[in-house]
Amino acid sequence: MAEQPRFCPRCGASLRLEGRADGRRWCGECEFVHYLDPKLAVVVLVEDPEGRLLYMQRNHEPNMYRWAWPSGFVDAGEDVREAARREVREETGVEVELGELLGVWSGGGDPVVLLVWRAWPVGGRLQPGSEALDAGWRRPEEVAASFAHDAGILSAWRAARG
Numbered sequence: 558m559a560e561q562p563r564f565c566p567r568c569g570a571s572l573r574l575e576g577r578a579d580g581r582r583w584c585g586e587c588e589f590v591h592y593l594d595p596k597l598a599v600v601v602l603v604e605d606p607e608g609r610l611l612y613m614q615r616n617h618e619p620n621m622y623r624w625a626w627p628s629g630f631v632d633a634g635e636d637v638r639e640a641a642r643r644e645v646r647e648e649t650g651v652e653v654e655l656g657e658l659l660g661v662w663s664g665g666g667d668p669v670v671l672l673v674w675r676a677w678p679v680g681g682r683l684q685p686g687s688e689a690l691d692a693g694w695r696r697p698e699e700v701a702a703s704f705a706h707d708a709g710i711l712s713a714w715r716a717a718r719g
């Protein structure tokens with residue numbers, strides 16, 4: 558779960574943990590209520606003609622050193638499809654054209670909601686970005702899953718390929 562704030566962002570008083578039926582933290586001074594919103598992220602499965610996928614090796618937690626599909630958070634006000642293309646570009650140097658949305662994944666107490674696209678390379682040059690140790694094409698069956706939804710996402714991609 559995301560970290561809960563201890564103090565009221567409006568008046569600075571300590572937030573109360575009890576007293577509301579919904580369990581949300583609230584401020585007894587100014588009645589501010591802390592709502593924990595979902596956080597939107599994009600994941601992109603970029604495929605080459607041989608059926609390999611584009612991966613980046615993470616240089617940060619969680620799952621440091623593991624190989625994962627390019628992904629990241631959507632900025633407020635940003636077009637989600639542009640966010641998907643941006644994350645691939647930033648993490649691998651590759652420019653992509655997006656295909657269909659493979660699906661939406663969320664749950665398990667995690668505030669992150671994943672929007673997952675299929676995509677194809679159309680340009681750029683493969684080189685790891687600042688959030689990656691390395692980037693490259695891998696056969697998905699040779700890469701260990703890093704995140705809870707990876708197996709489901711891979712199944713959806715295989716179904717979409719037909």
Ligand SMILES: [Zn+2]
Pocket residue numbers: 565566567568569570584585586587588589
């Ligand atoms: Zn307050």
